[in-house]
Amino acid sequence: MARLFGTDGVRGRANADLTPELAMAVAVAAAHTLAEKDKTHPPLALVGRDTRASGEMLEAAVVAGLASAGANVLRVGVLPTPAVAFLVSEAKADFGVMLSASHNPMPDNGVKIFAAGGQKLPDEVELQIEAAVEANSTPTWERPTGADVGRVHDLIDGAEHYVQHLVGSIGPSLNGLKVVVDCANGAASEVAPAAYRKAGAEVVALNAEPDGININDGCGSNHLDGLRAAVVRHGAHLGLAHDGDADRCVAVTADGAEVDGDQIMAILALAMHEAGTLTGDTLVATVMSNLGLRLAMSARGIRLVETRVGDRYVLDELRASGLALGGEQSGHIVLPAYATTGDGVLTGLQLMARMVATGQPLAELASAMTKLPQILINVPVADRAVGAGAPAVLAAVADVEAALGETGRVLLRPSGTELLVRVMVEAATQEVAEAAAERIAAEVRLASPAVPSS
Known part of the structure; x- marks a missing residue:
């Protein structure tokens, strides 16, 4: 059997590569692999999705698979991937499932699985789930019946809890800042503007009208031209762009210059270094990060540790070494004090909080590192x-x-x-x-x- 899991879950063209049958099989396998066997009550799983039309179909398949395996299900609806991870932890669920292909085009979709506590799965657990998917073609487990079948409920206030958590991560109000946020017509379309407004910023929301088809379509963190124009047009202090599932954040300055994940890491690393919260004075990045980041950090006494590409490997290093900041050039920024995965909205809040704390425009903060071509x-x-x-x-x-x-x-x-x-x-x-x-x-x-x- 070929490997199902890539660097970020199971992905493919929805209803072609990633069929409802496969999604259901993965859900069943996850339930049997991740549920605690000695519990006196049924396992609990959270299920969320982004705004892709195929997410509705795949959500139904995943929920059916989980319930058929005896797991109770909390559907959280359309929320960012990091919100699902947060809610898995907050609800003390056994695991969670997020349906998203992140920054990929709309026809794609994916199944991401979080373990208890909202943590990404280690490779060995993914292999166990893959083996269970293969075995499910000839099931050896006994299906629950009657009262033992899993029940399905909706969590209606998940977004509110998530936004409150995010805003609580910053100290100063963002009063006086005007930001344009490109939501990629994706999972951040409601929560990103809500979080930035709750934190005190004046917000102009861009591409925040998802219709199931327009996610990542010429917008979001991979397509900054519209955001650049909107920032200049509205006279904003900065722009922030998320991808379809909002685990990424890249920014643009007041005059429209891009500030990528490397520059954001440099800004946050220096802030944490000054505050004494950058554990071991160490930043974790991937081999894709610009050489200029390493040079800038070295000049300020900050060590840079490199990992393979993928925020899961950044997370592995952060957890293994007890470190406080890591990320990728693409805009996955991980702050373990507040999140178990990359969180684009959290990153946007932290970036704006640094602008307020220093009184410096984003362009000046970003000049802390010089990017090599x-x-x-x-x-x-x-x-x-x-x-x-x-x-x-x-x-x-x-x-x-x-x-x-x-x-x-x-x-x-x-x-x-x-x-x-x-x-x-x-x-x-x-x-x-x-x-x-x-x-x-x-x-x-x-x-x-x-x-x-x-």
Whole structure:
């Protein structure tokens, strides 16, 4: 059986790769794997989703699977992924399920599973669930009947509890700040504007009218042009952009310049360093973070620890070492004091609180690090392993690395969720980085040409 779980749950094209039957099987397997066997009462699971139309269908399948396995279910409706993780912990549930494909296009969807306490699953537990999915094709477990079938209820005040928790993470009121927030027509469409307003900011909500189809469609954290224009048009102090499930946050300055996850980490790391809350004076980032982040942190006595790409690996390092801040360039920022996963709305609040505390505009805060020119090319492929591992590709990487020496670096990796190979090059100049990245990308395309979509 091929691996079901990628770097962030089970993903695929809804009703094609990720069918209701598969979603139900994963739910049943999760119930049997994660529920405590010695409990005197049925296991409790939370289920949330983003705004994709397919989420309604998959939610029904997941809820049916959980109830058929004897688990009681709390449906929380449309909420950000980090809200579901928070509510799993608050409700003392055995586990939670979030239906979302995050920043992916609308036709995709995904099944993310949180363990008790809202924690992401370790690899070994995912493997147990996968084995249980395979075994479920010929079930050996006895289905509950009568009063033992799981019951289903709706949690109607989950968003209110989540917003209250987020706003409680900051000290000063955000009075005087005007922010434009791009909600990506996704799960943050209600809670992000509500949280920022409750914290005292003046809020202009953008792309906050989901219809099931328009999630991530030319908006959100991967598409900043509309946000840039709106910030300038409204005379806002900053803009914040979330993705479809709101576990990411990137920002733009008052004049529309992007502030990515690396720069946000630098801002928050310096704030926590000054406050004495940056445990071990250490920041955790992934290998995709800009070399400029490491240089900026080193200059201020802050150590940078690198992990594999994926916020789950950042989380693993944060937990293992008892650290207080980590994240990814893409905008997943993890603050373990307040969240068990990346939380875009929490990040936005923390960023604005730093602006208020220092009296500095976002552009000045972001200048704490200087980004080296970095080129990232996402190359569509038919086979990720072939595209990333072909001899001609590896030879091109070796040649580029030799030419760059200590003035840059190369990172080549297959995507964990899409048929893509990511080629990233940093160099002293934009021109050198572009030429080097394109040379490697060309070899990837030759090694594994993408299959044309029908």
